[in-house]
Amino acid sequence: MHDKQPAKRGRTPKVAPEVAPEVKAVPDGVTAAFEDFMGAFEAFKEVNDRRLAEIEEKLVSDVVTRDKVERINKAMDDQSRMIDEMLLKKMRPSLSRGGAGEIEAAEHKAAFDAYIRRGDESGLRELEAKAMSAGTPADGGYLVPPETDSEIGRRLSVVSPVRALATVRQVSGSVLKKPFSPAGMTAGWVSETAARPQTGTAQLAELSFPTMELYAMPAASQALLDDAAVDIEAWIAGEVDIAFAEQEGTAFVSGDGVNKPKGLLSYDQVADGVWEWGKIGYVATGAAGAFSAAGASDVLVDVVYALKAGHRQNASFLMSRKTQGQIRKFKDADGNYIWQPPAKAGDPASLMGFPVAEAEDMPAIAADATSIAFGDFRAGYLVVDRVGVRVLRDPYSAKPYVLFYTTKRVGGGVQNFEAIKLLKFSAN
Known part of the structure; x- marks a missing residue:
């Protein structure tokens, strides 16, 4: 084996670059609420499975287990409602800041604001005259x-x-x-030389x-x-x-x-x-x-x-939502829940593979x-x-x-x- 050579004078030894710590994204409110919802669903399945096992074993479920299932079920409904409200707020559209109609839209906005705040109709009437449109109906009012x-x-x-x-x-x-x-046209089979009677007409x-x-x-x-x-x-x-x-x-x-x-x-x-x-x-x-x-x-x-x-x-x-809460407890013949939670926040839950709208x-x-x-x-x-x-x-x-x-x-x-x-x- 050879001895290590001494470092040459005047050269700076290499230092391994410092690895920046991994920064994890902080989940927003909707993501956090959805994670809580999925956690509640896992708890719901566990307790409901226990309830079904008690029914199978003793023909009746324990009252404590039944109450726990209903409490978790209600908590899931509340969590789902909160997610819906949060998504509703996030979907508020921002007003357009560009495009060919930006000047006209700004004029209309300013004129409408003057009408709402002070009852000043002159700006809206001027815009209607420019557009040669009848925006004011017989009983008054503006678009x-x-x-x-x-x-x-x-x-x-x-x-x-x-x-x-x-x-x-x-x-x-x-x-x-x-x-x-309601019904389309009728058709029929015929041989090469047979007569072609008139078929029924669609109504x-x-x-x-x-x-x-x-x-x-x-x-x-x-x-x-x-x-x-x-x-x-x-x-x-x-x-x-x-x-x-x-x-x-x-x-x-x-x-x-x-x-x-x-x-x-x-x-x-x-x-x-x-x-x-x-x-x-x-x-x-x-x-x-x-x-x-x-x-x-x-x-x-x-x-x-x-x-x-x-x-x-x-x-x-x-x-x-209440009907969906009852169906959430059902299983198929293989023991799988027929109701499934949404894949991500904003998606609907599914029942037997079909979306569920509340x-x-x-x-x-x-x-x-x-x-x-x-x-x-x-x-x-x-x-x-x-x-x-x-x-x-x-x-x-x-x-x-x-x-x-x-x-x-x-x-x-x-x-x-x-x-x-x-x-x-x-x-x-």
Whole structure:
């Protein structure tokens, strides 16, 4: 072996570079809340498995175990609701800062702000004259700026689940008429020299979707309007969007069609075996106000396969949070939970591989209630929006407050009756 050579004079020995410590990203509020939700789900599965084992062994579960399952189940619902609210805040769109229409948008915003704060209509009238448009209806009022209009529409799609699932059309008139063919053309086989008799012609049905007026009337003091630090447009959107969304959500589910959209549960319902166009088919659970004791989840499979394959591939479940909490306890024949949590924050939970949308307007489980809907809602339900949200400033009716009469015209109804099926909690 050779001895080590001494280091040469004048040369600095090499030093290993210092390795910077690994910096871990701090999870944001949504990520942290989602991790807590997933942890709660793991705890839920563990306790629910214990409950099922107790039932299998002793034919009854311990009351402590049952209470613990319900507490964790409720905690998961609360955590899911908190995540939804946090995501709703994050989805607030930022106003555009560029583009060809930046100058026009800025002028409209400034003119609208002057109208809201001081009742000064001159700027909006000048803009209407430039555009040669009639923005003021017979009863007065002005179109809100595009930023506010899109803000309200975007937040509605989050709060109102049916709107997010359905097809949305914008119209300039008061009614949307849509032709639909319940049955296509007929065809037949013939030999080379046989006569070709005339085949049946496709019949068209006309569906009509009138738009109804939805309104809100928030009030503000003049002191609030004089405060330049207050974003009036954001305030109007914040006051109006939740009120509009709650009314819409109820109407899209159970509205009777009188001065409001017709909800999907308001149409005639028949057993799926005798389904016909114009009605919505349902599958019965076999027990009044409950799932069947024998194979509780089997009826969910029946509902899934009651839908045609073309609609099934785009289908979703629609139910309330409480109904979803009950289904969360079900397992398939292999012992796997049929309800699965979302893959990441913002995604829907899944039931047997299909997304689950929560609609608190869906009825709770009760005798003869149709508490679960399953279908391709984009093909099955149509939401009609008349373009524009209007605001009329009223400083006289409620002094010393200024009222803002805000209106939007919305319609809706089923456009394809075979694309939606219901689960009815009844014996037959």
